[in-house]
Amino acid sequence: MTKIHVVTGQNKHLYEDILEDSFRLRHEIFVQERGWKTLSRADGRDVDAYDNEEAIYLLALDDGKIVGGQRLFPTTRPHMLSEVFPYLASTKGIPSGPDIFEWTRYFVIRQRRTGRTDCRLLAAIQEFALEQGISQLTAVVEMWWLPRFQEAGFKARPLGLPQLVENAWTVAVQIDVSLDTLLHVLKLGGIHGSVLEWQKASRPGEGHHRPRFMKG
């Protein structure tokens, strides 16, 4: 069964190969399939300025194989919306705070695009955010995502008018984190129980607790 694994700066040494696979898959999907040329790299890996210690990956693994993934990044640091796409938030401004995270690089491999893996990933982002005290997510998405958010019960509000980014109509949104949304998407996907898997790793000197990401 597919579980969504939480991979952070603290436990990513347990997921080295898998993370590498995710960079490769991201390149295949975002550069080759979707045509996002600006992400293209000679080494065939999609890695950007936000793939660092601060990044949190929620990777969908089925039998050890990646079937999908997504990434979270704190808005208290320079992030994609603030650095690359600030003009997409010209109407409402760029939300930022310790309880607001940016949600990026969402993908599902071609063979799993029936909806079920999507529901798991969407449930995962809500479940994780709820647990961590994250109250809002921001995202830069192509317009066709809006009906998907709506179907999944995600309350997304635009931060500015849509604009053409690399020939695709794109909009910046702010999304509520809520139990209602989690329940809605679990029901949509026919999912029972938690979708998350979090292997807490301790290195010498660390405590055995699940880190919370809210600072101050």
Next chain:
Amino acid sequence: MTSTTFDYAKEAFDFIEDLDRLGTTDEVINKMESALTLFGFENFILTGIPNPQQRFEQMVLLRKWPSGWFEIYAGQEYVRVDPVIRLCKQTVNPFEWSEAPYNREIETKAHEVMTRATEFRMARGFCLPIHGLTGYEACISMSGTHLDLTPRTKPAIHLMALYAFDRVRQLVLPTQQMKNPLSAREREVLQWSAIGKTASEVAEIMEITERTVTFHLERAREKLSAQSKIHACVKALQNRLIDL
């Protein structure tokens, strides 16, 4: 309205915020009417796209169409040949009706629907495809004779229309909808079976017992009036109740 100082952003954002306060589909029609008139639109429709087993009439969520056109469009089953609907299914990007391709010589009924529409003052149109997570397909289509459709206005219209669609779906949901007769579990076992997995393989994948898999397949088979598991898969695929 082509004033460069016209604040399309404010228009769109006010519209979206006001939507939440509307409690009936009539109120949404009125709201959409006043917003879309600014861009020259006289007519619009918000509708799901029917699969072969569904009728167009049961998929319509909201419409403001010229008198008489609905009866013709439904009666002639134009939805099955409409080039706009066809392109809508194939793309995620909004498009003008004139961009929907068809062969004028061979596809006479397609040409017919496009020509008859112009007789009802639906000369120029704009269509916004909607593709859901679980195979749901719908569109918002609007038209008029003199439209203000530019790179400045299209984003605002797109945004407003999508949010209006969502509000309408919330209001209409209890009474009708993209009613898939199959439950999530039934859909899932059929999807795996459709790609050749045996009951025991499906059981392993879904982490349920083989007996439960068979149970779901049986229920699905009954609901679809299918003679066999294979027949159930075929019927489900044909009616777009499942995808591969």
